[in-house]
Amino acid sequence: MFFIIKISFVLILVFSFKLLAGEETDSKNFEKPYEKNELKSGSYFSREETRAIEQDEFENPGMIWVERGSELFNIKIGSKNMSCASCHNKDNNSLLGAATFYPKIYKNKLINLEQKINICLKNNMNIEPYLLESNNLLSLSSFITHISKGLPMNVSIEGETEKYFQRGKEIYFERIGQMNLACNQCHDNLAGNYLRAEKISQGHVNGFPSYLMRWAQIASVHRRFQFCNNQARAEPLKIGHSDYNALQLYIAWRGNGLLLESPSVRR
């Protein structure tokens, strides 16, 4: 009897050690600044009136782009006389949830949704790709993101992506510009406080491509990054730069679990 108790005690000890060891391997995982229940989308920090515009589907000016995107999606163009809808429709290759995985690895390179659309246009439809940040490309990307509205963000940082993830994290914590600011100083430490007349958000990208009132048009994540860099008086990179993709990956991973709400309306 005593032996059995002893053995079971030893077993428990061994088991608990194993558990501890398991925890150790878990601690290898990267730390997120916000727990899942602390995650707040940007609309939480925006003003009530802005939120009202965003939630009404007619009042939301971003829907203009979504409508145009859905038209572009169905128009047959190019030498092959194909439209996006001839490959991606309800029955096969549905784009439902596609936007939640980006940025993603494609042929050993990290790309975002806009770049992926261009690759698809060039390779499969044999037409000239759109310029980055052009109106048509943003329309298409906001339409595709709008399809998966309400689904949680779910980017992966495993395998090949991890290299880019580390680079993105580096950029996020790097102090830049005349202001000597890093992203985390505001978006991790001071979120919810006022910066002049506006509340600082947690800096998630779940609402992009979003309608920015200051430019009166839809803007991609990269253009917003450029604006952020400008405000820190740093020299912005070009739209579509691989560093911006890496940064977008890190930020998207930070907000994994947030629901997509494109096209959102921000000031």
Add this chain to the structure above:
Amino acid sequence: MANEERENWRRRLKVPKSAVKGDIITIKTMAEHVMEPGVRRDPETGVIYPKKIIDTVICRFNGEQIYRSQWYSGVSANPFMSFKMKAITSGLVEIEWVDDYGQSSYKKAVLIVYDKDGKEILPVKIDSINSNKDIM
């Protein structure tokens, strides 16, 4: 096709599909437009962007003008406008946006008004048409 900027400017109009007589309905409109006030400069070249705004918006119900507004350079881009209207008869709602270049664009929608018994109230009396036919 590719890389042509803003080929089709969009106009949006939302009218409730049906209403009961006497209801006050909201009509919402939105126009995609740059609404360039004519004071901004290109940051690189310094050239002033020419003024281009929507300056007149006309709303018609069954062909009759019920609402007209004059806009100036302070209106935001992609202007949203809504107004309220009392539903009396069924009819065609038309909105016309006119540029300061004289270009006009328009959008229409149909409103159907029912009375309390569920009968549609037409803008023209059918009885009178029938009686006309009898005369003919």
